[in-house]
Amino acid sequence: MNLISPSEKDFITKGIESDLRNDGRTRIAYRDFIIETGIVSQASGSCRLRLSKTDVLIGVKVEIGDIVSNTTSDNNNEQEQDIVNSQSENDKGRIVCSVECSPSASRDFEGRGANDINNELSQIMNRVLNGPQGGIDLKSLCIIPGAQCWVIYVDVLVLDYDGNLLDTIFLATRAALQNTRIPKVEIQDIGNGQLEFEISDDIEDAEKIKGWEDVPVTVTLNKIGQKYIIDATAMEELCTDTKIIIAVNKSGEICAMQKSLYGSLNPSLLTEMIRTAKDIGKVLIKNIDTTLEHEQVMASRANNKKFGFFI
Amino acid sequence: MDKRRINGPEISVKPIEKKITQTNSNDNEIRKNNRSIxxxxxxxxxxxxxxxxxxxAYYEAENIKVICGVYGPRSSKRSMVSDEGNIYCEFKFAPFSxxxxxxxxxxxxxxxxxxxIQQAFLPAIRLNLYPKSTIDIYITVLENDGTTxxxxxxxxxxxxxxTDAGIQMYDLVAAASATCIKGNIxxxxxxxxxxxxxxxxxxxxxxxxLKQITHVLCTGKMEAEQSIEAINTCIDACNSIKTVMDHCLINSL
Amino acid sequence: MEIIFNTPTAPKDTENVENKQNFHIVTPGEQITSDPAFMRGHGTYTQDDVVMSSVAGVVERVNKLISVKPLRTRYTAEIGDVVVGRITEVAQKRWKVDINGKQNAILLLSSVNLPGGVQRRKTELDELNMKSFFAEGDLIGAEVQAFFHDGASSLHTRNLKYGKLRNGSLVVVPPALVRRCKSHFYTLPCGVDLILGLNGYIFVSKHPEKKVEELSPEELYSDKNEEITFYQRSTIARVCNCIKALAKRYMYINDSIIIYAYEASLPYKISDLLHDDICEVIVEKAKLQIEMQQAL
Known part of the structure; x- marks a missing residue:
C-alpha cells in the first residue's frame, strides 16, 4: 500500500532530523543482509540477497553471441539493440541486464505498472555496467574478433519488497558475477584464415569473469526534510522527496549518479551526499567481499549444504 | 509489422564511412576546433x-537542434482526483537526427x-495551482550532436x-552537460x-x-572530487545559460 | 559504520513436543468428526454428515461449535472488534478503510463524531468536507459495528477513544497473534500508548499531554503531531522493535508480554534489536516471565 498519513510522515521526518529513525537506526545505518550464492544450478552464476523483507534473486547466464556492429534491424530485444548500437568496436563482449519485478512482491508491480519500474531499473543497471566504469573487462569476453563473443545476461527477479531495492540489486549482482564461471574456449585455426572454437565441458576448467572486483555497487540516498538517510524502508521511501543513486567502485570512484523523484536539492547537500556515498560504498564492497570469501571457504568443506529457499 | 508506413528492408547496413582522423597539430590541445574547456x-x-x-520553443547550438511543444494545463485523460497537476513528457530523437x-x-x-526530463521539471512548476490537470511536454531532437x-x-x-505557454514556475530550469577528458572537466x-x-x-x-539542483545524471568513472568539481562548473554554466534565456524571452515579448 | 552480511544458518529445532499433544492439527480435506451433534463454524464443511476441515490449522471446540483456525489468514472481523485501519478512498458519504481483511471496511459519514455535535450535513459540500475529517492515507482507530450483506464490515468511531491516530508509528503483525481481550487500549509504564488492533495493525504512540475529552473539535481531526522528545521517540522505537521481534517468533501479543520484552531489551541498543540473535534472547526471556506468571 503506498499511502501514508501526514502525521506519520511528520513523525518520520522529525525523527530523522534528530537522527533516530522509526526502528532505532541512525541516518547512516544499514539493516542486516542475508546472502547466498550459487543456488541456481542452471545458471552460470547466481545469488540471492535479502535485506529485511526485500528479496532479490539474480541469475547470470553466459551465452555465445555475435559481435554485431552497424546494423539496424527490427529486433524484438530492444535493450540488447541499444547496447549493440552503442558498441562501435568489434572486439568486445557485452552485458545485457534486465530487471523483472514479480507481481507477488507488491500490488504496484501488477500489469502495466511493472513495465515502468522494470524499464527504469534495467536502464540504471545498463548505464552502470556497460562500459569501462562497469569494471568488467569486455575485451576478455571476445572469442573471435569481429565474429563471436561471450554475452553475459544478468537477469534480476525481485521477489519481495520492503524498501532499498537498487542497493540490494547491485550488491547481489556483484556477488553473482563473482560466482559466475565462463567455460574455457579453445580456438583452432582450420586454414583459410577461418577460426573455429570449441567449448570445454569440464566444469573445473571454467574461469572467473575478469574484472569482477571492479564492479560498482550503488548507494541510494533519500532526502527527507533537510537531511538524508541510507537504506530506507518502504514507509520512509514514501516520505522521500528526492532520491540520489550513486554507484561507487572498490577504489572509491564514482561510476554513475542519477537523481530521481520530484524534489530538488542544494548543491552543497549534493556534495556532502557524494562524499558520504563514497565512504559507504567502499565499506559495503569490503564487507561483501569478506563474506563471499568466507562462503567459498565453507563451500569447499565436505559437509556444507546450500540452503537456497529452505530458509 | 508496421502497416501504416512503407518500410525499407528489415536489415540495413550503414555504408562504411572513412573515419577522418584529425591529428592534433598542437599536442596541448585537449579539444578539437580550438574550443577551450x-x-x-x-x-x-x-x-x-x-x-x-x-x-x-526552438533551440539551436551549432549542430544541435531541438524543438519543444507544450500543451496545457488541460484536463487529464485519467480523471484522478488529485490536488496537484501532473507532468507528462515525451522525448524522441527524429529518425534522421x-x-x-x-x-x-x-x-x-x-x-x-x-x-x-519529467523529474527535472517536477520541482520547478507550481503544480498545486493546476489540480486535476496535466501539462504535456513533447520534445523532438532534430539533430543530435552529443546525446548528453x-x-x-x-x-x-x-x-x-x-514559460511561453504561461505556466507558472518557481524558476527557469537551465541545464548543462560536461565530460571529463584527461582529468579536465x-x-x-x-x-x-x-x-x-x-x-x-x-x-x-x-x-x-533558487540555487537548487533539479536533476543530476552521471555516467562513467570519475573521482568523487572530480564529480564535485563538475557540479560546480555546470552550475556556473547554468547561470550563464540563464542569462541567454532571459535575454531571448524579454526580446520576444 | 557496521554493515553486516550474514549467510543463512540452519534454524534451531524448537522443541515443543509437549505442546503438540494439546493441539489437534488438521489439513484441508481431513475428517474432524462424524458426530452430527456438532455445529460447524469457520474453516469446516460437511460431506455426507462428516465434518471435514477446509483449511490447515488447529481445531477449536467451544461447547458444540467446531471450527478450524488457520495459522495465517486474512483478518475476519467480528462485531465489537477494535481495529486500526488506513483510509484508502473517500467516496460519497463514506470512507473505504483498509483493515487487512478480505474486503475493505466502510466507515459511514453517519458513524463519525462531527465536531461540535452538529447534525450531519446533507449538502453537496459533503465530499469536500469529508476530506477535512479523514483524507486518503490517514490512520484511524475504530470498532466494527455491523456487517453489510456482502460481508464488508461497517466501522464507527463514535467514542472518544477512537478517531484519527497521531504522534506515533504503525507496526504490522499477523492478525492471528492478537487475541481478543477485555481492552485493547493500554498505557505502558514506560510512557507509550498502545492500540492493539485485532486485524494485526498495532499503533504505538506517545501518551498524549491533553486528555481526549479536553480536545477541541479542530484538534480531534488535526494532522499535527505534538512535540515529541528524543527520549519518548526512542521509547516508541524500542517498543516497536520488541513487537516486531515477538511477531517474528510467533508469540501471542498482549500488553504484558510487550512489557516483559521491553524490560528484557533495555540492556541493548535499539538498533541492535533488529538482529535475529538478540531478538531470540529477548523473546525467550519474555516467554519465561509469562510462564512464571501463569504458574502463579
Missing part, C-alpha cells in the same frame, strides 16, 4: 514557433530520457516553451568527444535563482 557552443533560442501549441537511424517507436533510452548535450538542450528548450561535449568510452559524461539541471 569552458567553452559552451553559442545558443540560439526562439519561442513560439509552433502556433497550435500553447507554448513552444543521429548517426544511426532511430526507429519510429520510442526505444528504452528515449523512454528513460522522458522520465528524466542534447538532453541538456532539451531541458533548457522545454523551460522556454513552458570540459563543458558541452559534442558527439566525437562523447563517443570515447573512457570519457565520463555528466548532466546537471539547475534553478539559478
Amino acid at each position: 569552458e567553452n559552451i557552443r553559442p545558443i540560439f533560442i526562439k519561442p513560439n514557433v509552433i502556433k497550435k501549441a500553447n507554448g513552444s 543521429c548517426n544511426k537511424r532511430c526507429g519510429y517507436i520510442r526505444n528504452a533510452q528515449e523512454r528513460e530520457y522522458s522520465l528524466i 548535450a542534447c538532453l541538456a538542450a532539451a531541458i533548457t528548450c522545454a523551460s522556454i516553451a513552458l 570540459c563543458l558541452d561535449p559534442d558527439a566525437s568527444e562523447e563517443e570515447n568510452d573512457t570519457n565520463s559524461k555528466f548532466m546537471l539541471s539547475y534553478m539559478p535563482s
Whole structure:
C-alpha cells in the first residue's frame, strides 16, 4: 500500500532530523543482509540477497553471441539493440541486464505498472555496467574478433519488497558475477584464415569473469526534510522527496549518479551526499567481499549444504 | 509489422564511412576546433514557433537542434482526483537526427530520457495551482550532436516553451552537460568527444535563482572530487545559460 | 559504520513436543468428526454428515461449535472488534478503510463524531468536507459495528477513544497473534500508548499531554503531531522493535508480554534489536516471565 498519513510522515521526518529513525537506526545505518550464492544450478552464476523483507534473486547466464556492429534491424530485444548500437568496436563482449519485478512482491508491480519500474531499473543497471566504469573487462569476453563473443545476461527477479531495492540489486549482482564461471574456449585455426572454437565441458576448467572486483555497487540516498538517510524502508521511501543513486567502485570512484523523484536539492547537500556515498560504498564492497570469501571457504568443506529457499 | 508506413528492408547496413582522423597539430590541445574547456557552443533560442501549441520553443547550438511543444494545463485523460497537476513528457530523437537511424517507436533510452526530463521539471512548476490537470511536454531532437548535450538542450528548450505557454514556475530550469577528458572537466561535449568510452559524461539541471539542483545524471568513472568539481562548473554554466534565456524571452515579448 | 552480511544458518529445532499433544492439527480435506451433534463454524464443511476441515490449522471446540483456525489468514472481523485501519478512498458519504481483511471496511459519514455535535450535513459540500475529517492515507482507530450483506464490515468511531491516530508509528503483525481481550487500549509504564488492533495493525504512540475529552473539535481531526522528545521517540522505537521481534517468533501479543520484552531489551541498543540473535534472547526471556506468571 503506498499511502501514508501526514502525521506519520511528520513523525518520520522529525525523527530523522534528530537522527533516530522509526526502528532505532541512525541516518547512516544499514539493516542486516542475508546472502547466498550459487543456488541456481542452471545458471552460470547466481545469488540471492535479502535485506529485511526485500528479496532479490539474480541469475547470470553466459551465452555465445555475435559481435554485431552497424546494423539496424527490427529486433524484438530492444535493450540488447541499444547496447549493440552503442558498441562501435568489434572486439568486445557485452552485458545485457534486465530487471523483472514479480507481481507477488507488491500490488504496484501488477500489469502495466511493472513495465515502468522494470524499464527504469534495467536502464540504471545498463548505464552502470556497460562500459569501462562497469569494471568488467569486455575485451576478455571476445572469442573471435569481429565474429563471436561471450554475452553475459544478468537477469534480476525481485521477489519481495520492503524498501532499498537498487542497493540490494547491485550488491547481489556483484556477488553473482563473482560466482559466475565462463567455460574455457579453445580456438583452432582450420586454414583459410577461418577460426573455429570449441567449448570445454569440464566444469573445473571454467574461469572467473575478469574484472569482477571492479564492479560498482550503488548507494541510494533519500532526502527527507533537510537531511538524508541510507537504506530506507518502504514507509520512509514514501516520505522521500528526492532520491540520489550513486554507484561507487572498490577504489572509491564514482561510476554513475542519477537523481530521481520530484524534489530538488542544494548543491552543497549534493556534495556532502557524494562524499558520504563514497565512504559507504567502499565499506559495503569490503564487507561483501569478506563474506563471499568466507562462503567459498565453507563451500569447499565436505559437509556444507546450500540452503537456497529452505530458509 | 508496421502497416501504416512503407518500410525499407528489415536489415540495413550503414555504408562504411572513412573515419577522418584529425591529428592534433598542437599536442596541448585537449579539444578539437580550438574550443577551450569552458567553452559552451553559442545558443540560439526562439519561442513560439509552433502556433497550435500553447507554448513552444526552438533551440539551436551549432549542430544541435531541438524543438519543444507544450500543451496545457488541460484536463487529464485519467480523471484522478488529485490536488496537484501532473507532468507528462515525451522525448524522441527524429529518425534522421543521429548517426544511426532511430526507429519510429520510442526505444528504452528515449523512454528513460522522458522520465528524466519529467523529474527535472517536477520541482520547478507550481503544480498545486493546476489540480486535476496535466501539462504535456513533447520534445523532438532534430539533430543530435552529443546525446548528453542534447538532453541538456532539451531541458533548457522545454523551460522556454513552458514559460511561453504561461505556466507558472518557481524558476527557469537551465541545464548543462560536461565530460571529463584527461582529468579536465570540459563543458558541452559534442558527439566525437562523447563517443570515447573512457570519457565520463555528466548532466546537471539547475534553478539559478533558487540555487537548487533539479536533476543530476552521471555516467562513467570519475573521482568523487572530480564529480564535485563538475557540479560546480555546470552550475556556473547554468547561470550563464540563464542569462541567454532571459535575454531571448524579454526580446520576444 | 557496521554493515553486516550474514549467510543463512540452519534454524534451531524448537522443541515443543509437549505442546503438540494439546493441539489437534488438521489439513484441508481431513475428517474432524462424524458426530452430527456438532455445529460447524469457520474453516469446516460437511460431506455426507462428516465434518471435514477446509483449511490447515488447529481445531477449536467451544461447547458444540467446531471450527478450524488457520495459522495465517486474512483478518475476519467480528462485531465489537477494535481495529486500526488506513483510509484508502473517500467516496460519497463514506470512507473505504483498509483493515487487512478480505474486503475493505466502510466507515459511514453517519458513524463519525462531527465536531461540535452538529447534525450531519446533507449538502453537496459533503465530499469536500469529508476530506477535512479523514483524507486518503490517514490512520484511524475504530470498532466494527455491523456487517453489510456482502460481508464488508461497517466501522464507527463514535467514542472518544477512537478517531484519527497521531504522534506515533504503525507496526504490522499477523492478525492471528492478537487475541481478543477485555481492552485493547493500554498505557505502558514506560510512557507509550498502545492500540492493539485485532486485524494485526498495532499503533504505538506517545501518551498524549491533553486528555481526549479536553480536545477541541479542530484538534480531534488535526494532522499535527505534538512535540515529541528524543527520549519518548526512542521509547516508541524500542517498543516497536520488541513487537516486531515477538511477531517474528510467533508469540501471542498482549500488553504484558510487550512489557516483559521491553524490560528484557533495555540492556541493548535499539538498533541492535533488529538482529535475529538478540531478538531470540529477548523473546525467550519474555516467554519465561509469562510462564512464571501463569504458574502463579
